Amino acid sequence: MVNRVNGVLATIAGLAVSELAAGLLKSRVSPLLAVGEWVIEVTPGSVAEEAISRVGRADKPLLVTGVLLVLLAIGAVLGGQFARRPSVSVGGFAVIAVVGAAAIASRPGTRPLQALAALVAGAVSIYVLRWLSRGTPTHTPAQRETAAGSTRRRFLTNGGLVLAGSAVLAGVGRLASHARVAVESARAKLDLGLVAANAPQGVELGIAGTTPWTTPSVDFYRIDTALSPPLIQPDEWELRIHGMVDRPITLHYQDLLDRGLSDAWITLCCVSNEVGGDLIGNTSWSGVPIRDILAEVGVRAGADALLSRSVDGWTAGTPLAALTDGRNALLAVAMNGRPLPVDHGFPVRQVVPGLYGYVSATKWVTDWEVTRFADFSAYWTDRGWSELGPVKTQARIDTPYAAAKAGRVPVAGVAWAQHRGIERVQLRVDRGPWQEARLASVPNVDTWVQWVWEWDATPGEHELQVRATDATGVPQTAKRADVVPDGATGYHTLSVTVA
């Protein structure tokens, strides 16, 4: 028992040192997070999807906690071996250290030297295990009797020391990782000469309980595979553009600003959004039109895809057609008139109206290869999702939710079919006839639209259903489909108890 606890304590000490060392070495991720990111990478898409739909935003904390618990359990086992087979437990800690080092070294956006954080941590674990185990266990029964009291005291004191020391080291490690602070302050100092765009007239119906038409940046959904977001100073950002182009170039942040920024209202949504889900947001983006940059580098005949890659190695394949057909596809530097938040891709990301984020919205983008779909597969297409990801027409009821009072009840929500636009939204109660909702106005076909329908609600249980028709005249399908492989379909359906 004591030995196992010693193993756990040695593991904790090693983890603390690894956080400190990773901070001092300015590593993007600590060994623990590197292993976590690696787990994300090797997890099959369907499992990831299941996990996200079950636990939502808690997926990352839960994953890190899981890795931590597995590690502590291994530490306990290795500690338990120390008395009889010390070489097994020393070897085990060494293996853990090497795995951590390999995870760091193989993560995009890290340098090989940063793998040292894991190796040093492994050495510390072994040292602490040795130190805690001095003199335990006592072998003869007589010794055990007399030594029991002092052993317990020493066990508690030393254990306490290790825990306190670990907490201090890990805390210092966090402080030492100035990177986040430095990047946040560089971001705060940037003056892009933008103001938060006011929402256009008439987009807001002003019905209580509905989602605001403009999504504040802090409320914007976040989806990515990074356990710790890449931290990039704007003046160190580079975008290398190469592949099937006539004139390869490398762009810098200032180059984008020098070109002048365009603004566009675009609703971005995730292919993993369930019917009625909230993985969607609308904001004003500012950036440089992607088509201008592609025209400048000269796309060669035969190319049909832009393979974009982020600093942390994530990739997306976007049809060149969608980037050059005149729509507002942006290499964006700002949302809501402010430089992109770090979590949303600071300093530069893509936004392409009409396509789900997984095929288009690369955050922390750093590399563009103009190529052919036949010649590559991207992060999510590798994991079973479709190569092309046009957004499907959807409508969502935001209010009423679950209960309402009899009488006039506004049923309201949003509908979207980015880059086609929404023509009509209809409601039906208890599978009765479809009724027309009133639509708010929108500045373009790339945003969601608010809608409302006045319901004469009678007491009892009722089922509400909504469906939207896009501006090409195609109503959304009633057929229920899962989010995999190219987005959910079906009518958002709610049960409401009217009293």
Ligand SMILES: Nc1nc2c(c(=O)[nH]1)N[C@H]1C(S)=C(S)[C@@H](COP(=O)(O)O)O[C@H]1N2
């Ligand atoms: N670097 C990087 N960019 C990424 C992703 C990612 O995992 N890594 N996820 C994409 C997906 S699936 C979506 S839906 C959007 C979400 O953008 P947001 O987090 O700003 O809402 O980013 C896209 N860009």
Ligand SMILES: [Mo]
């Ligand atoms: Mo997504």
